[in-house]
Amino acid sequence: MIHPTAIVDSKADIGQDVQIGPYAVIREKVIIGNGTRIGSHTVIDPYVTIGPDCHIFQHAAIGAVPQSVKFGGEETYVKIGRGSTVREFVTIHRGTGFGGGITEVGEENFIMAYSHIAHDCKTGRRVMLANNATLAGHITIGDYATIGGLVAIHQYVRIGDYAFVGGKSAVVKDVPPYVIASGDRAHLHGLNSVGLRRQGFSEKTLAQLKKAYRIVFRIGLTLNEAIERVRAEVEQIPEVVGFVEFVKQSQRGITR
DSSP states (O other), X not given: OBOTTOEEOTTOEEOTTOEEOTTOEEOTTEEEOTTOEEOTTOEEOSSEEEOTTOEEOTTOEEXXXXXXXXXXXXXXXXXXXXXXXXXXXXXXXXXXXXXXXXXXXXXXXEEOTXXXXXXXXXXXXXXXXXXXXXXXXXXXXXXXXXXXXXXXXXXXXXXXXXXXXXXXXXXXXXXXXXXXXXXXXXXXXXXXXXXXXXXXXXXXXXXXXXXXXXXXHTSOOOHHHHHHHHHHHSOOOHHXXXXXXXHHTOSSOBOX
């Protein structure tokens, strides 16, 4: 299942039923899980682990050293979770010693063509990055979040679970879970109601999230006042608690 023109280092750990296409380069200390397909001309550098049943398309580049002037050549890693798809010309860089040491793509991610995931980023489960999405270093993206095409996200920004960031946005502050954000600079446009319904959220849950969103962002309260009012007036279901905790823990500030 390995094309004769592919270059696979003897120190790479290749699982069962792995396909490696023409002219691909798999270097030492790479681990590729069972059933994964690697497209032609792909380059996978050292210290990369790719889970089972992934599909890496042609010309992807995974595991290059980070684009950080503070990187000192330390041993750092990339990990890609089970069932993820990485399309053409995607670049994913290793972590840094000062940033946690690992860049991690979660399970069942769909990373579209020309996207870039920089050092020390972490994406949750079933994250989607549309074409040319660009993540600077140290970004965290929650489960089931969607990032539109041509989006640029500033380093250290967090994107919450089930959030939707519209195309061609510039995101410089944290985006809370369950919301829609877009624009340059990005601002909020309410709950991601369509996406939440598609994921099976009940109307009761949507109603409580809408109440919490309105209190925090629409009636002019300070953050502390809004949090106290949400705790007093909104049913404390897990989604509401998570929404409030995300806002409360923000270090960069919240997109409003």
